[in-house]
Amino acid sequence: MFSAFDFDVIQRALPYLWQGMTTTLWLTLLAMVGGIVLGTLLALMRLSSIKIISVPAGIYVNLLRATPLILVIFWFYFLVPIAVKHISGDSYAQGIGPFYSALIAFTLFEAAYYCEIIRAGIQSVPAGQVNAGYALGLTYQQTTRLVVLPQAFRNMVPILLTQGIILFQDTSLVYVVGLTDFMGAASKVAQRDGRLVEMYLFAALIYFILCFLASYVVRRLQLRITPPR
Amino acid sequence: MDFGFLTQPAFSGGGTYLDWVISGVKWTLLVSLCAWVIAFTIGSVLGVMRTTRVAWLYGPATAYVELFRNIPLLVHMFIWYFVVPEIVPNTLGTWMKQGMPMPEFWSAVLALGFYTASRVAEQVRSGIQSIPRGQTHAALATGLTMPQVYRHLLLPMGYRIVIPPLTSEFLTIFKNSSVALTIGVLELTAQARTISEYTFRTFEIFTLATVVYVLITMAVVVVMQLLERRVQVPGYIGTGK
């Protein structure tokens, strides 16, 4: 059926694919930043000794970690604008567009995963450091901000970046809501021109190269920043 | 929220919408469990291969792990479903598309299985490598051969160590099975979406689907904890006992 491979189709589609790739990269970058910020907050909440703070954070994290990403994307894409309309009582639903609803979904979803990474990172900071902070007269907030988090993040950078690579791969799932990321662009061209084999193999190749290089960089970084013991 | 619509007769096929949900759960479990068999078997072999110092063993295993984990699952699905039948010999390709029963199901199982295998392999490798090297040296010193060291020391200990990370991979496979909807497997997420289309009960049906996924997660966690307790080596793995 596919009498001959036609790799020209890729060349013709390059500008469109690049456009898709910028969407993928923005989505990855913004969701990663948002996820880390929110994840840090959640981690601090989970580590709190006050039940009213730690329990809801725990429920949130466990709920999202038990739910498939695609389902979370559907939740946000279809339901959030309608829910917002009901709550605010506006005369119209204020849709936020496929990109931003995907961004929110990814941020909230990734936050649950980042939370667990960051929590482990915080717990890896020796308790003596905290006590030393208090002994110096620092408050809880100061100790957290100046003593615990900097050390925790230093240890966690490689894992956080690895999670970022996973996130980069996961963004391909926005395909299900028709957002044109790199994969969405590739599959649109594939279907329009009937060139599934070429386009999907090309997409696989690009993802492979980018993720492989990124993991290599992360490994190098890991060797460099591991504190000498 | 009103779940009454679940017992209403569905648009097509004779059953109720609840039957659609049950069928969705069935396919989610089938895809996940079949894929797990592949992932666990191949992942174990690859993981062990990566711990050896034999180039023709760890070389290919490393290449496999790098290749499979650096490509998104969605792309794996598309390649198994759309690309493979077109690049294999014509008769086989035609059979894969027309003769083979449930092509979308088997494509999903293979894609998810081979993809997860690369992740399992990494867990198994790090489990085995976390065993202090002194133990291997001691075993070799007692006159065991390297295969015997694997058989009696590294594998039994390594697998006990990797039970928690493998549990998390096992959980992930259930969640990842939802990606199979992109190639037409009517698993739980796909059924939830279809039902929302037919009944407009989006909120209720998505809630139900989420609850089912949470229940699956809880069930897996309980089973794996039982397993962990059963195979525990007393006084070795720090479980606080």
Place this chain on the structure above:
Amino acid sequence: MKRFSTLMMSLVAAAALLTAPVHAQELTGTLKKIKDTGVVKVGHRDASVPFSYLDDQQKPIGYGMDICAKIVDRIKAELKMPNLKVEFVPVTSQTRIPVLMGGNIDMECGSTTNSVERQKQVAFAPTYFVTGTKIIVKKSSGIKGYDDLKGKTVVFTQGTTNERAMKAYNDEKKLGINFIPAKDHAESFLAVDTGRAVAFPMDDILLYGLKAGARNPNDFEVIGEFLSDDPYAIMLRKDDPAFKKLVDDTVSALYKSGEINKLYTKWFESPIPPKGINLNFPMSDGLKAAIKNPNDTGVGACGRMKC
């Protein structure tokens, strides 16, 4: 910046503004949303030739898009916003209704059937095309009618009325068809092209469009009696009379002035982008009647079958 320039403009016309009442305050629903946000969001399809599809530069074009452009012009005039931004949002058969209800688009300009079922959730502009479900098959498959589909694999696009019509027919005639879902029409058609399915039920006009755009158009044929009647219309949010009136008036005006005939010829009887295919599809009696008598009457859910 925008707010600043608005302010400047108001300063220029200060005297007049101080005395005249401001109309914009009375807006509700979609018109208010457009006024407030300064953006109108138009939903389009990727592969509904020639209604709403992507050209070579991946820009949405088509018969429906042209009609929606007229509506956008009307909105600009009505709201006195000549620089109103237009945002194009791709939708699929499956996402269009939730996306519209959620406010991610303000109107969907594609190939959506006005059905009573959908009217529970959304509203429709006057019918702008009349078609119905047929199937496309490969000539080499030997399929001559629906009953030849017994026990065969049929692909459908998720969320379409054609899916329902075909399934209702399958249930009624007990054909035991094996259905496989696809995300959009291009994917469905490709399933027939690659031999994964033997047939694809869809509105006949879209099938002709897909056939014409195929690499080997002569391998395919569109067959069968109509399984359903599908009047197409622009889809709008429900319970928004002011916006619906604006849209209805715009479409009716196109019909009355005869401008619709020019648009029809442009998309259905002339070469169209990207490949310069001419669909040669003369206007049906059903559409002529709908143009003479603009209406938004919907059709039942299961095509010509009972359900």
